[in-house]
Amino acid sequence: MLAFLGRRLLIAIPTIILISIFVFTLQKLLPGDPVLVLAGEERDPAVLEYLREQYRLNDPIIVQYFHWVGNALQGDLGISLRTQQPVLELIGQKLPVTIQLAVMALIVAIAIGVPAGVLSAYKKGTWIDWVANVVALSGLSVPNFWLGIMLILLISVKLGWLPASGYQPFSDDPLESIRTMLMPAFVLGTGLAATLMRHTRSAMLSVLKSDYIRTARAKGLAERVVLIKHALRNALVPIVTVTTLLFGELLAGAVLTEQIFTIPGFGKLVVDAVFNRDYAVVQGIVLCTGVAFIFMNILADAAYRILNPRMRDE
Secondary structure (H helix, E strand, C coil): CHHHHHHHHHHHHHHHHHHHHHHHHHHCCCCCCHHHHHHCCCCCHHHHHHHHHHCCCCCCHHHHHHHHHHHHHCCCCCECCCCCCEHHHHHHHHHHHHHHHHHHHHHHHHHHHHHHHHHHHHCCCCHHHHHHHHHHHHHHHCCHHHHHHHHHHHHHHHCCCCCCCCCCCCCCCHHHHHHHHHHHHHHHHHHHHHHHHHHHHHHHHHHHCCHHHHHHHHCCCCHHHHHHHHHHHHHHHHHHHHHHHHHHHHHCCCHHHHHHCCCCCHHHHHHHHHHCCCHHHHHHHHHHHHHHHHHHHHHHHHHHHHHCHHHCCC
C-alpha cells in the first residue's frame, strides 16, 4: 500500500505543476488592474508605481510565476491586496467552515442517496423504483437557491425551528453550529443525494446480475445479507469515486448556498476576491482546491484497494 501511495504521489507532482501554471496564467487574463483597486480614488502615479514594484507586477510573467511558486513551496501564498492579510491565514479561517458544511452535506447525501439507490435497484420496475427515480430527478432539477429560500421561509420564518442565516464556529458552540448548518447542508445534500442515488442504482443493478449473487441466494442466505454484504460491498468502488468527487466539489465552495445562508466559507471568499481583483487570494484558493482534488482521488484509489482485494496486487 505504501509503495502504491508513493507512486500516486509521484504522478500527482506533474499535475500539481500544471495546475499552478494554469492558475497563475489564467488569473492574469482577468480584466482590470489590481493596483488601481488597491490605490482607491486617489491614484497618484508615484503610488501606483510603488505598489507595482512592491507586488512585483512589473516583472516578466515568468519571473512572477517562479517567485510565486518559490514562496508557495515555503507556505507563503502571498498577501491579500484588499485586507493585507496573508492568503494562508485567510484560507485557514474559511477552510474549517467549508469542511464542516461539506461533511454535513455529504452525510445527508449518503444517508439519502445510497439506501435509495440500493432499494431502487432491488425493486427495479416497481413503483418504489419509479418514485426513487422521480425524487432523484427532482433533486437534480430543483435549484439550490430556490430550495434554500423556501426552507428559510418554512423552517425559520413560519416554524422558527432553525436560524435563517449566519454561522457559529463549532469550537465555540457545537450544538448551535450544527443548527446553523443543518439547512444549508440539507440544501446541498439533496442535490448530491440525487447524483449518488443514480450511481448507486446503476452499480447495484450490474452487481445483482452477477453469478456470485445467484450463488449466495442459492445457499439460502438472507436477502439482507446478500444485498449488504455481497452486492453493496462489490458496488462500492464506483460509489466511492463519485463520493470523493462530490466532496471535492463541496470543498471548492458552494457559492450560491453560502450567499443565501450568509456562511463565510470558500465560496464567498473567492467571489469577493474575483470582484476585487485580489489575485493572490484567487490563486491561493484555486491552488489549494486543485491539490485537495488530487489527494481526494489518491484516497479514493487507496479505498478501492481496501474494498476490493483483487486490486491490491496491481
